[in-house]
Amino acid sequence: MMMEIRCFFTVIFLVTGLFFMTVSTVGVIRFPDFFSRLHAIGLGQSLGIGFCCIGLFIYQGFNITGIKILLVMVVSMMAGPIGTHIIDRVAFREGLKKESRMKEQKGRND
Amino acid sequence: MKFNFGNFKVNGSPLAYFVELSAFLFVLWLMLSGRTEPKVLILGSVFSLLTAYICAPFLTVKNEKTGKEFFLLRVNFLKLFSYYFWLLKEIFISGLEVTKTILKKSEFAPKVVYFKMDYENPTAAALLAASITLTPGTITLDISNLGVYEVYALNGRCAEGLLEGTMQKKIAGVYKETCEYRPLPELETHHIPAETDL
Numbered sequence: 487m488m489m490e491i492r493c494f495f496t497v498i499f500l501v502t503g504l505f506f507m508t509v510s511t512v513g514v515i516r517f518p519d520f521f522s523r524l525h526a527i528g529l530g531q532s533l534g535i536g537f538c539c540i541g542l543f544i545y546q547g548f549n550i551t552g553i554k555i556l557l558v559m560v561v562s563m564m565a566g567p568i569g570t571h572i573i574d575r576v577a578f579r580e581g582l583k584k585e586s587r588m589k590e591q592k593g594r595n596d
Numbered sequence: 597m598k599f600n601f602g603n604f605k606v607n608g609s610p611l612a613y614f615v616e617l618s619a620f621l622f623v624l625w626l627m628l629s630g631r632t633e634p635k636v637l638i639l640g641s642v643f644s645l646l647t648a649y650i651c652a653p654f655l656t657v658k659n660e661k662t663g664k665e666f667f668l669l670r671v672n673f674l675k676l677f678s679y680y681f682w683l684l685k686e687i688f689i690s691g692l693e694v695t696k697t698i699l700k701k702s703e704f705a706p707k708v709v710y711f712k713m714d715y716e717n718p719t720a721a722a723l724l725a726a727s728i729t730l731t732p733g734t735i736t737l738d739i740s741n742l743g744v745y746e747v748y749a750l751n752g753r754c755a756e757g758l759l760e761g762t763m764q765k766k767i768a769g770v771y772k773e774t775c776e777y778r779p780l781p782e783l784e785t786h787h788i789p790a791e792t793d794l
Binding site: 506509510512513516517521522524525526528529532533536550553554557563564566567568570571574575578579 | 627628630684687688691694695698701704706725726729730731732733735736737738746748750
């Protein structure tokens with residue numbers, strides 16, 4: 487009985503995480519420019535991985551493997567934004583902001 | 597007993613930081629090994645003390661303007677934990693906002709907002725920039741030497757939550773600093789000096 491309740495919550499959290507990952511993939515395709523696509527990737531990176539890790543933690547229970555899964559979540563949350571920030575800062579300083587973003591926005595409004 | 601780590605000059609006492617770092621490493625050892633026999637515990641404590649002794653001088657960050665050195669773990673751990681859970685809640689709320697924007701394209705209205713928040717500790721600035729980027733819907737583009745943040749937001753509602761200043765205040769609490777946050781209106785942003793030499 488206990489195991490079934492646990493599996494129920496695991497499935498709910500995993501499906502929520504996969505839903506957010508799917509939405510983030512759709513966003514990468516739908517958004518018009520580089521910086522907005524980074525937003526879409528960030529959604530899958532934080533919420534998708536977060537929900538999947540919480541789901542796996544519930545499945546494992548509070549033991550050494552479960553704690554390691556939570557540790558994976560924390561570390562991925564520390565490492566993810568640093569990579570995103572490096573990518574977007576390089577793009578910003580190389581002048582992508584002026585060129586591609588403005589052009590594409592103007593094209594959309596026309 | 598005197599602790600002298602070469603040229604390890606920081607704000608506060610080096611010995612306290614050494615103890616803090618070795619305790620942190622020992623907890624990490626316990627979490628990763630998961631064994632509690634005396635042999636493993638003794639080995640773990642010896643290795644965490646040794647690693648902390650070698651690594652403590654390298655874990656300092658220097659403020660380029662004032663020249664002060666800050667230790668990386670000079671934080672209020674209780675507030676750091678409460679900040680982390682607050683951040684998880686915030687990530688969830690703005691994640692729903694971004695999901696709505698992706699599925700309904702009419703909400704897509706990107707804009708760049710500016711605010712000024714000058715921390716003394718460079719680690720606090722890094723934590724703020726990483727938290728902004730981790731929250732879906734907002735990305736830090738650049739931080740100037742004066743502490744002006746340039747944030748690219750997916751739409752107006754994503755930017756509003758950031759410009760309220762709750763996150764900035766909480767991070768100032770974590771690093772035991774005073775908070776001098778203010779948002780910059782559109783007009784002032786033209787006077788920010790351009791920086792290319794970083």
